[in-house]
Amino acid sequence: MAEPAGPRRIIAFTPQQSAAAARVPTGAATSEPRLLDRVRIAVRTRHYSRRTEKAYVAWTRRFVLFHGKRHPAQLGASEVEAFLSSLATEGQVAASTQNQALAAIVFLYREVLDLELPQLAEVVRAKRPLRLPTVLRRDDVARVLAQMSGTPWLVSLLQYGAGLRLLECLRLRVKDIDFAGHLVRVREGKGNRDRVAILPAVVRDALRVHLAEVKAQHERDLAEGGGFVELPTAIARKFPNAAREWGWQWVFPATRVYRDRESREVRRHHLHETVLQRAVKAAVAAAGLSVRAICHTFRHSLATHLLEDGYDIRTVHELLGHRDVTTTMIDTPVLNRGPSGVRSPADRLEGMLGLGGSGRRGEGERGGASGATWPGEPGELSGLLDNADSRGAEERGNRVWSRNLGREGEWRHVDIQTGTTRRGATNAGLPN
Structure with missing residues (x-):
């Protein structure tokens, strides 16, 4: 891909960095393999994971290829901004992917080339969607x-x-x-x-x-x-x-x-x-x-x-x-x-998972929750839970009422203001 048109903003080099950049070969045919090896060494020296090494090397390669195999030391902040913006506008990548690319390029300049990037204010940022995580009952x-x-x-x-x-x-x-x-x-x-x-x-x-x-x-x-x-x-x-x-x-x-x-x-x-x-x-x-x-x-x-x-x-x-x-x-x-x-919620599933005394489910076994039955809640509690939300709880005033899925015939009451929890038998009715 050709270099984007427009004013070019060069990284502000120190005298030592300028001298080092001047020694970099113009063509990438001999410099790219050496550069990628330097990235690998820098990642391993800092004991980053292999996944991080693989990602940083891949982003460095893409950055070099995006600018016609020019060495990153010869590029400026505007070229970095152009590459990151293209990921959002042309590649339609997620915000997390763009952030990973930014982290890789910052690592390349700071830890490998010993150059400091200025503030990248012109980058078109990928939008991060606001999604609530899925929660199962x-x-x-x-x-x-x-x-x-x-x-x-x-x-x-x-x-x-x-x-x-x-x-x-x-x-x-x-x-x-x-x-x-x-x-x-x-x-x-x-x-x-x-x-x-x-x-x-x-x-x-x-x-x-x-x-x-x-x-x-x-x-x-x-x-x-x-x-x-x-x-x-x-x-x-x-x-x-x-x-x-x-x-x-x-x-x-x-x-x-x-x-x-x-x-x-x-x-x-x-x-x-x-x-x-x-x-x-x-x-x-x-x-x-x-x-x-x-x-x-x-x-x-x-x-x-x-x-x-x-x-x-x-x-x-x-x-x-x-x-x-x-x-x-x-x-x-x-x-x-x-x-x-802390008692794990998974322990409340023991009777529903068909573990038995051995605690082991056999290969191909499909028992457990399919035949499980929930305890009934008579009276006022039963009507309350019928109208409850997907988590089996309902807020009434400043209190939350819910059933305890692990104990038959109990209600559980959590006071939001004080954080206290009370339990009791369902036939005793709900607390005031």
Whole structure:
């Protein structure tokens, strides 16, 4: 694509940067491979993920090709603005995609070329649509899970029960599961942040059975000369033998092994996310839901159900590992329960999932919520819930009334002003 017409705004170089830019070859035939290698080295030096490396290299290549293979050091802010604007106007990309391209270009100039970009005021920004996340009702969560089995079922239940992102769940190592403390340790989550999440009781037995099968598979891999997994860079350098240790193995390993190009080790990666995405899509369709639910919907549903159960927003914010909270979240009273003091909503589905005593659903099993019945609420509570919204709750004055889906014959009352929760039998009537 030809260089856009119009006034060109060159980056303000320092004398040292100008001298460095003058040494850059005019043609890109010899400079582009070297430039992309420099981007890779800079990303790896900062211990960014492989996905980040792949994305930054791809955006650098697109930026160079957009301007006729000219070296970025010879381009100015106007060329950067033209490239980013074209993504929105011609490429019709999402705002998140444009932001990723901007981050890659800023990284290229700042960390690779040692140049500082000025304020990019002329960029046409892609519009970010305001969409509310899809949230499933508790019975809908059970209906979807009832259509799943095996590893996809276990991953989805753990996603809902612990509020994990899909890749956070798939990247769990054996040592990250704390059965004694009922906790899951999330390493290098979104934003490269660690956190602790809850390990729901409804998951534990099934997870123990699953890990026993994974360990047997790992022992077979060891016997065949494999059993390696990819390690974080610092760990691999300091403890080279850890790649075959049981604690570093993936909780959800892939079904096939591969040979690493650099080390030539026979490794097993974690399960690919597309396996789960396809399984959830099929389960949602089989459950007959009209909403568009994906793997991440389990996480949104957990957050909503915790708030319905009376947990404060700050506790939910910490469990989910969000970077920031809104002013409303900050003003909410903090209960400081911590992960171990939170009962996961997934535990209320145990009777609906057909787990039995073993905590394991067999391959192809489709029992559980299909035959579940909800307890009846006689009298005033029954009429109230008949008119309730999709979450089974209704606001009356300054109070919210809702049924407790895990306990038959109870009402639950949450006072919005004080944050207190009261429970009682349905035959006693609603509180004043």
